[in-house]
Amino acid sequence: MPQVLLTFSAPFHSLAQGEAHRHGLSQFQTLSPETMLAACPDCAALAQHWLHRPPIYIRHMFPVQRSGRWRGTGALRRELAEFPPARLQLRLPAWHPPGEEARLEGLWTGAPERILSVLVHETRWWAGLSAPRLNLSPWKGGAPQYEVDSGLVNRCEWKLREAIDTFGWRLGTGRALDLGACPGGWSRVLLRYGLSVTAVDPRPEGMTVQHARLEHRAEPAECFLRSAPAGGFDVLTNDMWLPAEETARLTRDAAPLLRPGGMALVTLKLGNVSPELESRRGPLRRALAILREAYRIPRLRQLFYNRFEVTAWLVRS
Numbered sequence: 001m002p003q004v005l006l007t008f009s010a011p012f013h014s015l016a017q018g019e020a021h022r023h024g025l026s027q028f029q030t031l032s033p034e035t036m037l038a039a040c041p042d043c044a045a046l047a048q049h050w051l052h053r054p055p056i057y058i059r060h061m062f063p064v065q066r067s068g069r070w071r072g073t074g075a076l077r078r079e080l081a082e083f084p085p086a087r088l089q090l091r092l093p094a095w096h097p098p099g100e101e102a103r104l105e106g107l108w109t110g111a112p113e114r115i116l117s118v119l120v121h122e123t124r125w126w127a128g129l130s131a132p133r134l135n136l137s138p139w140k141g142g143a144p145q146y147e148v149d150s151g152l153v154n155r156c157e158w159k160l161r162e163a164i165d166t167f168g169w170r171l172g173t174g175r176a177l178d179l180g181a182c183p184g185g186w187s188r189v190l191l192r193y194g195l196s197v198t199a200v201d202p203r204p205e206g207m208t209v210q211h212a213r214l215e216h217r218a219e220p221a222e223c224f225l226r227s228a229p230a231g232g233f234d235v236l237t238n239d240m241w242l243p244a245e246e247t248a249r250l251t252r253d254a255a256p257l258l259r260p261g262g263m264a265l266v267t268l269k270l271g272n273v274s275p276e277l278e279s280r281r282g283p284l285r286r287a288l289a290i291l292r293e294a295y296r297i298p299r300l301r302q303l304f305y306n307r308f309e310v311t312a313w314l315v316r317s
């Protein structure tokens with residue numbers, strides 16, 4: 001049976017496998033904490049289905065069309081030469097010298113509309129050719145690489161950028177409400193898209209970003225929600241470090257501040273202490289039910305820059 005190679009975050013392994021199983025994949029073979037092979041009766045149909053309804057926990061996939069024993073980069077290049085021209089996305093084990101992946105990828109030339117994905121693990125390699133949009137993510141292994149930025153506040157910025165890129169949001173001018181905003185990573189991203197930002201966080205000296213279009217309200221979100229006028233915002237973000245259900249309640253209560261059709265983005269923290277990973281699904285289900293009281297939820301994804309959390313894209317009903 002054809003095989004597919006799946007990538008996910010290590011703490012979400014069992015949830016990713018369950019998700020794959022529910023879509024007809026079987027014969028799972030774990031390669032590393034973040035990758036597994038699975039038998040896939042119809043990879044093309046599954047990729048098309050996931051294009052429109054992506055899975056939550058599986059971050060990246062590619063169909064395996066060739067595999068072999070690892071005999072060094074020279075031998076691998078000869079084996080891969082049998083594929084038609086494509087852009088190479090190569091993942092080598094960590095013991096390779098830094099820069100080796102980029103060097104080999106640079107030797108490859110081909111049409112960007114086709115990706116040749118290659119994973120090398122221990123003594124074997126697996127390769128497959130596909131359209132980037134059918135891989136669940138355009139990035140190698142679903143891991144975005146953002147440019148070096150000397151003004152970066154924190155890695156939360158990459159988390160928001162990854163969500164915006166993944167969900168295909170087009171942001172322009174308008175007003176954003178950023179709940180739990182300090183030290184200001186998300187606010188900075190929203191400002192750079194051109195939005196005016198109201199950043200709510202009770203830490204009085206906690207905001208490191210200053211900008212003419214940024215207002216910091218040093219108060220708890222619950223207080224701000226009681227005094228803010230309805231419908232004044234186009235975008236709402238919430239990255240507070242709260243249990244998923246509390247985040248959901250607060251985000252639901254903030255919905256009237258968004259104009260109808262306004263979009264929200266929240267991270268739902270699922271905890272990192274339970275050894276029983278499946279137990280995370282209960283709080284997540286309850287959090288989603290609370291959010292649905294005020295929003296549609298077009299997408300829910302466990303992203304590369306999410307740690308023990310998932311990111312939800314919401315639209316105010």
Ligand SMILES: C[S@@+](CC[C@H](N)C(=O)[O-])C[C@H]1O[C@@H](n2cnc3c(N)ncnc32)[C@H](O)[C@@H]1O
Pocket residue numbers: 153154156157179180181182183184185186187200201202203206219220221222239240241
């Ligand atoms: C994970 S940090 C947010 C990081 C932020 N997204 C960034 O990009 O820099 C969580 C923030 O939520 C704030 N917070 C906690 N409880 C809050 C509340 N009730 N109202 C508003 N902010 C709160 C904390 O002060 C903390 O700064």
